[in-house]
Amino acid sequence: MADKIVILTGAGLSAESGLGTFRDEGGLWAQHKIEDVATPEGFQRNPDLVHAFYNARRKQAAEATPNAAHVALANLQEQHKGEVVIVTQNVDGLHEAAGGRAIHMHGVLDGALCAACGHRWPAPAEMATGQICPACSAPTARPDIVWFGEIPYHMEQIADHLQDCDLFVSIGTSGQVYPAAGFVQESRMFGASTLEINLERTDTSGVFDRHIVGPATQTVPAWVS
Ligand code: BV8
16 A cells, blocks of 8 residues: 555435435436525525535434545545545535544534635534624625635645645545645546546546445445455
């Protein structure tokens, strides 16, 4: 197994924990238009709808348990002699629930953010329009989620990891959302070998050196062992 590994995870990793993916049949985006629930404009237009969307997902995530793939990745972080960095697009907190640690580039469902002063605090189970920020008292609480058109978190830290990893692994992501979808190319530029683990081939499969196809709860433990 390579020395330093960077692993990008997406919604497919949590699918077998019962959490919906975005672009699969009947996925989250089939039920809602992206621009209505995952953009700052959508939040401005209809904050009640966006809070309802994230309240439902926060409740579902709180009731979900990590699956064998999350546990296998946490074990890899524990046991691998080199460094294992997980960068996740997921906001469900299941990497931590499995005992792992991840860089959350798209935010977290259990976080609240003040749109006025930038203060962050643990989100209540139900967020609502006009909720007061505990730091500046403005009625500007929003989910601490990175929406389309917003800059993902920790991008400099992620770029550093991509530059010095030996192996880049993408697990359970369709590779359609940037900048995450570009990480494979970035790591290749610095000499990393690349592996895609996914239920099926994706639009970016051609860029990867290797592929393992199948459900994450089978493919990830097998790859880690
Ligand atoms: C940015 C919020 C600039 C969190 C999300 C035009 C206008 C504005 C922007 C753009 C534009 N054109 C392009 C852009 C950039 C845009 C973008 O990429 N758009 C796409 C649609 C073209 N990106 C942005 O706006 C980003 N910001 O670019 O800022 C910038 C950037 C860098 C530096 C400076 C400035 C912000 C992107 C973040 C948006 N927020 N969601 C939430 O609600 O959860 S994105 C959303 O998609 C989720 O975060 C999700 O994680 C992410 C990716 O989806 P996937 O995880 O891949 O899920 P998906 O359903 O697609 O695929 C699941 C896969 O799993 C499938 O392949 C399936 O086969 C597989 N699978 C299923 N079951 C299993 C499985 N695999 C294994 N086992 C199973 N059992």
